[in-house]
Amino acid sequence: MTDSLDVAALTAWLDRAAAVLEREKARLTELDAAIGDSDHGVNMARGFSAVAAKLAGAPPADPAALFKTVGMTLISTVGGAAGPLYGTLFLQAAGQATGKPALDAPALAECLKAGLAGIVQRGKAEPGDKTMVDALGPAVAALDAAAGASLPQALAAAAAAAEAGMMATIPLVARKGRASYLGERSVGHQDPGATSSFLLLKALADTAAG
Amino acid sequence: MTDSLDVAALTAWLDRAAAVLEREKARLTELDAAIGDSDHGVNMARGFSAVAAKLAGAPPADPAALFKTVGMTLISTVGGAAGPLYGTLFLQAAGQATGKPALDAPALAECLKAGLAGIVQRGKAEPGDKTMVDALGPAVAALDAAAGASLPQALAAAAAAAEAGMMATIPLVARKGRASYLGERSVGHQDPGATSSFLLLKALADTAAG
Amino acid sequence: MKKLINAPEAVVAEALAGMAAAHPGLIRVETDPAFVVRADAPVRGKVGLVSGGGSGHEPMHGGFVGRGMLDAACPGAVFTSPTPDQMLAAAKAVDGGAGVLFIVKNYTGDVMNFEMAAELAAAEGLTVDSVVIDDDVAVKDSLYTAGRRGVATTVLAEKICGGAAEAGLPLAAVADLCRRVNANGRSMGMALTACTVPHAGKPSFTLADDEMEIGIGIHGEPGRRRVPLEPADRVAEMLMEPVIEDLPFRTGDEVLLFVNGMGGTPLIELYVLYRKAHEIAERHGLKVVRNLVGSYITSLEMAGASITLLRLDADMIRYWDAPVLTPALRWGA
Amino acid sequence: MKKLINAPEAVVAEALAGMAAAHPGLIRVETDPAFVVRADAPVRGKVGLVSGGGSGHEPMHGGFVGRGMLDAACPGAVFTSPTPDQMLAAAKAVDGGAGVLFIVKNYTGDVMNFEMAAELAAAEGLTVDSVVIDDDVAVKDSLYTAGRRGVATTVLAEKICGGAAEAGLPLAAVADLCRRVNANGRSMGMALTACTVPHAGKPSFTLADDEMEIGIGIHGEPGRRRVPLEPADRVAEMLMEPVIEDLPFRTGDEVLLFVNGMGGTPLIELYVLYRKAHEIAERHGLKVVRNLVGSYITSLEMAGASITLLRLDADMIRYWDAPVLTPALRWGA
Ligand SMILES: Nc1ncnc2c1ncn2[C@@H]1O[C@H](COP(=O)(O)OP(=O)(O)O)[C@@H](O)[C@H]1O
Ligand SMILES: Nc1ncnc2c1ncn2[C@@H]1O[C@H](COP(=O)(O)OP(=O)(O)O)[C@@H](O)[C@H]1O
Ligand SMILES: [Mg+2]
Ligand SMILES: [Mg+2]
Ligand SMILES: [Mg+2]
Ligand SMILES: [Mg+2]
Missing domain, CATH: 3.40.50.10440 (Dihydroxyacetone kinase; domain 1)
Known part of the structure; x- marks a missing residue:
């Protein structure tokens, strides 16, 4: 059990995320087939496997450098809507992480908050639009609320909130991204981006849990 | 029961043939799908319905004129291999019918013999090549052999021989027409053209039988 | 696949x-x-x-x-x-x-x-x-x-x-x-079949033999609605009417009419569709002065088509x- | 249908x-x-x-x-x-x-x-x-x-x-x-699916998901043999080898390489096939000085392709x- 995540721990998180996304590729693709274009799983798996390879090839000096590498790699390998959005998340997080050798719960909360703000600025999605924002928003709120808790506890709470947010996308009518073209027909389907956001936060919580 | 077929009887035959081919269109098409290109049924039905319409519109003066009309109509409406072949049959038959107000069994035998010769000259098929020749050849032979019989008996024998010839195409390897492209894979399938030849002769026999 | x-x-x-x-x-x-x-x-x-x-x-x-x-x-x-x-x-x-x-x-x-x-x-x-x-x-x-x-x-x-x-x-x-x-420019598309994204390995959706999707895009996504299969002339109406109404195109407009195949539909069918689309355009008083018929913006091997009308000006022509x-x-x- | x-x-x-x-x-x-x-x-x-x-x-x-x-x-x-x-x-x-x-x-x-x-x-x-x-x-x-x-x-x-x-x-x-x-000129074709003659209303033959027909013509007829589905590169070999052997095409020949779609196969796949066909031609010492890629002689909506090689002379070029x-x-x- 740790109180903060250094470059090694963050790298372990992203390696784990790459493995999880590879494993969940088919499921994410299936979710995207229902209300999108069947590529979210393969896009995310491709991007995070590139991230893992990049980090292994040239280990970054600090969390800020790591986040920057992750963001740039995602932007140049994921494509689609998810690439710029997740890329922006990590680039904004890098700004918050600047100068810090390791990130504790409040620092991680700042990073995620800035990342989410970047996503909203890029994508203009509001809560309830049936996007990744609906998983990330509750996660940020949960991290804030868990101010006194240990890092693993705080991250577990964030992942749980993301999961709840992800489930809550099911009854929504999509108003952003491809699913919006379906109008009412998007109801009853879980948003793929909210799902990948949950998987990333779950991988983070699992990493912190050791 | 008649001893010879005049224009009215021959027209009745061709009307009956048109009806039979319309009814058997799907079966002929299916036979052609197996070893050809799925059009023999619709080609024959189109051609003979045009023949029936033509004969109804302008009744010919004698059997020769009738056969010539039938031949020309088939050539310009059937297309594919069957059009020129059946067209040639009737044009050659017209030559043999010239000057005759009605056709008795020997005359019909001459007509069919000349028609078959025309088909062989156009199409170069030999007996056993798995074509309409394998139904028409035995029919000509049966008509010849039935020299002493009544017209209905002679035509019934010809139709029976055509049917046997048609069945005998099943085990053959096709050497002419589209089925030849299949080589050994054509074995086990009944030739569509032999089948339409049988149907035409059967309609003729049925017409003569009254 | x-x-x-x-x-x-x-x-x-x-x-x-x-x-x-x-x-x-x-x-x-x-x-x-x-x-x-x-x-x-x-x-x-x-x-x-x-x-x-x-x-x-x-x-x-x-x-x-x-x-x-x-x-x-x-x-x-x-x-x-x-x-x-x-x-x-x-x-x-x-x-x-x-x-x-x-x-x-x-x-x-x-x-x-x-x-x-x-x-x-x-x-x-x-x-x-x-x-x-x-x-x-x-x-x-x-x-x-x-x-x-x-x-x-x-x-x-x-x-x-x-x-x-x-x-x-x-x-x-x-x-x-x-x-x-x-x-x-305005467009509308339809699909007779779905397509299969290579990575996904199976069709993005399934359509029964007597169904079609109206209002599809070009990413194998389902369309706005699923309706019974209709003859090509009716399909032409279903695509042309919303396109014409939307701009709206008006009598006398010079237009380019583009009938596009989605990848799995052969040219013979596109011409059948074009025939009716052209007729509908003329019925609305549009002058079809340019056209394009073929599969130029596709959705893998999807069978289907889209129709586009572009109101032309002299520069465009x-x-x-x-x-x-x-x-x-x-x-x- | x-x-x-x-x-x-x-x-x-x-x-x-x-x-x-x-x-x-x-x-x-x-x-x-x-x-x-x-x-x-x-x-x-x-x-x-x-x-x-x-x-x-x-x-x-x-x-x-x-x-x-x-x-x-x-x-x-x-x-x-x-x-x-x-x-x-x-x-x-x-x-x-x-x-x-x-x-x-x-x-x-x-x-x-x-x-x-x-x-x-x-x-x-x-x-x-x-x-x-x-x-x-x-x-x-x-x-x-x-x-x-x-x-x-x-x-x-x-x-x-x-x-x-x-x-x-x-x-x-x-x-x-x-x-x-x-x-x-020499050609050979293959099919991934059959096609349906409109009048017939059903496919001329059926192929399982893991089968293809090699040696088809352009009339929806079955081909010379049915074989397991193979990757595009292997298909290119299966079409190119008999074509090259037949004439035979020889080192130094200037050729036109024509990869043709059968109607239901999208262009992206034809280019995948062309890539390998071109490579095979070069491996045999042929000079591909002209080419054509697209669906130009089709078999209704059949998915599949054919490859044609034409040995060129100056007039032909x-x-x-x-x-x-x-x-x-x-x-x-
Ligand atoms: N404007 C947006 N803001 C936030 N998230 C969005 C937006 N548009 C799409 N998304 C997210 O992106 C996901 C789809 O990503 P992906 O399938 O990789 O991209 P694409 O839609 O381009 O195929 C959606 O499930 C949704 O969560
Ligand atoms: N060379 C030939 N001589 C005689 N009959 C032939 C010959 N070629 C084809 N046929 C007959 O034509 C039939 C096919 O007719 P059809 O399907 O109408 O034409 P196509 O083969 O052009 O599609 C075959 O079943 C066969 O009986
Ligand atoms: Mg997608
Ligand atoms: Mg996409
Ligand atoms: Mg045929
Ligand atoms: Mg034919």
Whole structure:
């Protein structure tokens, strides 16, 4: 059990995320087939496997450098809507992480908050639009609320909130991204981006849990 | 029961043939799908319905004129291999019918013999090549052999021989027409053209039988 | 999944390699990052036209690179927007000193990636403008959603702006013309079958033998509604009426009528559809002075079609008629 | 059966009407008897090129009518040879005083109908020659059978002879060139799916998800053998090897490589196939100096492809490169 995540721990998180996304590729693709274009799983798996390879090839000096590498790699390998959005998340997080050798719960909360703000600025999605924002928003709120808790506890709470947010996308009518073209027909389907956001936060919580 | 077929009887035959081919269109098409290109049924039905319409519109003066009309109509409406072949049959038959107000069994035998010769000259098929020749050849032979019989008996024998010839195409390897492209894979399938030849002769026999 | 491919992850790169081998005189294919570029790029003094998008819509966009049309096209993975580094590299490769225009189909991913690329390009001192195409009347336009999709009008915009750029028009004029094309083009599509994204390995949706989807896009996504299969003439009405009403097109308008196949529909059927679409256009008093019939913006092997009407002005006609020499569209050159 | 059609018996006529509406400047469509003819026919002093065959192979042949290619094309019912009266009427319509060449694909029906037409034309005083194309190496050639089928080399013959006729070559020279193209062209095809003849209403054969047919023709007929589905690169080998061996093509030969789609296969897959076919050609020392990639001779909505190699001589190259202005092939004009 740790109180903060250094470059090694963050790298372990992203390696784990790459493995999880590879494993969940088919499921994410299936979710995207229902209300999108069947590529979210393969896009995310491709991007995070590139991230893992990049980090292994040239280990970054600090969390800020790591986040920057992750963001740039995602932007140049994921494509689609998810690439710029997740890329922006990590680039904004890098700004918050600047100068810090390791990130504790409040620092991680700042990073995620800035990342989410970047996503909203890029994508203009509001809560309830049936996007990744609906998983990330509750996660940020949960991290804030868990101010006194240990890092693993705080991250577990964030992942749980993301999961709840992800489930809550099911009854929504999509108003952003491809699913919006379906109008009412998007109801009853879980948003793929909210799902990948949950998987990333779950991988983070699992990493912190050791 | 008649001893010879005049224009009215021959027209009745061709009307009956048109009806039979319309009814058997799907079966002929299916036979052609197996070893050809799925059009023999619709080609024959189109051609003979045009023949029936033509004969109804302008009744010919004698059997020769009738056969010539039938031949020309088939050539310009059937297309594919069957059009020129059946067209040639009737044009050659017209030559043999010239000057005759009605056709008795020997005359019909001459007509069919000349028609078959025309088909062989156009199409170069030999007996056993798995074509309409394998139904028409035995029919000509049966008509010849039935020299002493009544017209209905002679035509019934010809139709029976055509049917046997048609069945005998099943085990053959096709050497002419589209089925030849299949080589050994054509074995086990009944030739569509032999089948339409049988149907035409059967309609003729049925017409003569009254 | 029955496809003439080797492996899902290799499709795009291998198809690009095939294009490079087939059209060495017209295009070059760069691989890292990936883009298709005119063999003679950059053309000094000419506005550079760059487009791009997910693969699976061939010949769009790579097949439209060449004299009189695009200077470069950035291919993404199948149905996945390409990335800003591709667009930036393409922009640099085609910049002949007169600026670069990005022609972007309105999908969240495409728009965001091209936006990022435009920011990066501006930071490197390039002059870049962007036009977003959003012509699909199947999608209700709204400020609160991603808006309309960009579909077949894109092909017309690329040809017309390509002609204008080749003629030496400055960036502002080419971009203005592109916006005019978008403002005057409307499309609607339908599907008889779904398509299979290679990676997904199974069809994006399934349609019964007696069903069709109306209001599909070009990404194998389901459409606005599923309805009983109808004869081609009825399908033509179902696509033409919303297209005509939307602009609206009016009696006397000179139009280009574009009947587009989705990849798995053969030309004989497209002509059957064109016949009725043309008749409907004339019934509404439209003058069909130009047309295009064929599979130019596709959705893998999907069977189906889309219909586009573009209200033409004199510039559009002039640049539509201008010579074009690309793998997929070629005339006068 | 899922098709964009109205009724099986109306498909051919309605598609022709669509073509007529779409290409008024290039072609006219006559209906009784039916043929597609150059808008400016007859061209005085020019050899008239006439081809034709069953419908369902679009754009062949009607899409190849126009300046620099065919003068007329006679469409039959789907997969059914047209009739002599069509061919005779077409020959008369295009006869500019320099004679008429019939380009005939080697199918019993086509050959016999064109033979009859040639007899009728001769009887009316026209000078007619005929060339039969039989390039399909999937069929064993033999004196005792109908011989080889005519497939994709037909497209190349029509373009090359069209160029030669446009250049003013006399009938004997155009016919000789056509025979040379046929003698130097070889093709082989394969299918991933069957197609459905509209009248038949169901597929001509069925293939399991893991099967393909090798050695198909263009009429939805089964091929020479059914084999397990293979990756595109292996398919390229399976088509290229018999084609190369047959002529045989030899190191140093200059060739045109034509990868053709059967109607339901999208361009992205054709380029994947082209990539490997080109590589195989080069491995054999062939110089691929011209090529064509696209769906030009199809089998309704069949998914699949064929590969054609044509050994070129200087005349063939010159007339291949010559301008062509038809609905489906267009360059330099
Ligand atoms: N404007 C947006 N803001 C936030 N998230 C979005 C937006 N548009 C799409 N998304 C997210 O992106 C996901 C789809 O990503 P992906 O399938 O990779 O891209 P694409 O839609 O371009 O194919 C959606 O499920 C949604 O969560
Ligand atoms: N050379 C030939 N001689 C005699 N009959 C032939 C020959 N070629 C084909 N046929 C007959 O024609 C029939 C096929 O006719 P059809 O399907 O109408 O024409 P196509 O083969 O042109 O599609 C075959 O079943 C066969 O009986
Ligand atoms: Mg997606
Ligand atoms: Mg047939
Ligand atoms: Mg996508
Ligand atoms: Mg046929």
